[in-house]
Amino acid sequence: MTGPTGRPTEADGLVHLSDAELAGYLDHDLSADERRHVETHIDACPACRREIVALLPITHPGQSPDKTIVPRPRRWWIPAAAAVLVATLAVPRLTRTVPGPDVRQRARRVTEAGGVSRLATVAPADDATVGGRIVFTWRSTNADFYRIDILTASGDPVWTSDTADTTTTLPDSVPLQADRAYFWRVEAIGNGIAATTGVHRIQIPRQ
Amino acid sequence: MPALPADVQSLIAATDKAARERAWAGFLRQYSGVILRVARAMGGGHDPTMDRYTFVVDALQRDDCKRLRAYVPEGRGSFTTWLAVVARRLCMDEHRHRYGRAQSDDADAEAERAARRQLADLVGSELGLDTIEGNAGAPDVLLERAELRAVLDGALAQLDVTERLILRLRFEDALSVPEIARLLGIDSPFKVYRQLDKLLVTVRTHLEAAGIHDASN
Secondary structure, eight states, X not given: OOOTTSOOBOTTOOBOOOHHHHHHHHTTOSOHHHHHHHHXXXXXXXXXXXXXXXXXXXHSTTOOSSTTSOOOOOOTTHHHHHHHHHHHHHHHHHTTTSOOOOHHHHHHHHHHHHTOEEOXXXXXXXXXXXXXXXXXXXXXXXXXXXXXXXXXXXXXEEEEEEESSSEEEOOTTSOOOTTOEEEEEEEEEESEEEEEOOOEEEEOOOO | OOOXXXXXXXXXXXXSHHHHHHHHHHHHHHHHHHHHHHHHHTOXXXXXXXXXXHHHHHHHHHHHHHHHHTHHHHOOSOHHHHHHHHHXXXXXXXXXXXXXXXXXXXXXXXXXXXXXXXXXHHHHHHTTOSOOOSOTTSHHHHHHHHHHHHHHHHHHHTSOHHHHHHHIIIIISOOOHHHHHHHHTOXXXXXXXXXXXXXHHHHHHHHHXXXXXXXXX
């Protein structure tokens, strides 16, 4: 029951956060120590955390801490797509030591099974041999930003970059080895993953 | 400390009945919106929403606005946010008043929900570890799952509070990454995406150190 002090207690005897602590936390109006106290409490107390989660859209609707991010309405496919993102990131790395299909096969299977929207690449073409400065380009979607990954043939990440643009140039600081194949993919990200290009192959020529 | 809004100040300072009624009407004009939003967010359609709204308004006015006066000595956060917190807690009181505290069936359902939403299980599921093959009820499978759960609990216990909170907000509470950034005061959702990636790698490394490389090991 909520008391006049705004610090309710439950039948289990747990003393919950006060009204002022919850309000101060939501408004970022607490000292560092107070915030720490609140976060320690809600880490262990699902009831208070649920209150904060429920109040956030009421007290701070649609605000984004990064003004460049435009809030977008939730879409039905985002939860499924987000799950596929995590699976795409987590499962291959976890099972890296286990022999299995190559990067391309794994990525295709995961994205198709998850029904994630495909994001079209523009350049380089799949299996293209590319030298010099490599510029990656893909088509625009309604994403907040894009994440490009360059992977070795064994799936090890070589370079990752986030950008709001639909093109990016591989920096000189990331030298790709001659006569090797690499793979690249782009993920469009809003409230989770929106779309993926799948994995495309590029070939670095002999020098 | 945020200043007390003029409408609330007038209400608390009012000394005669006519002034109190005028101030109360002013308070309702100003803050009915936030109380209604809280009441509506609890679900159930128009009638339950209006029942909750009435309950909250009555409770706020009771005993010469005792609840509202409580804002003054401890005030942290804006008055509107504080009022939303109070209104939600009063709505919960109204729910308990109407339906009673969670008993037997509700408690079982809540316990089941809580069990289903344990962070270790959710993170394990995100890491693809929820597919241990074999008969789900077989003793060896149960033992294997218990061991996996213990290792995951150990990995999560090694994270600091904020790191674990990010995982809880994402996987237990299903908040979007921008919402997590907003709540934790992180200036860019990108940082949260990267933090989530890093945390999953940390947990995965802990699992690998414990000899767990995939769901079948």
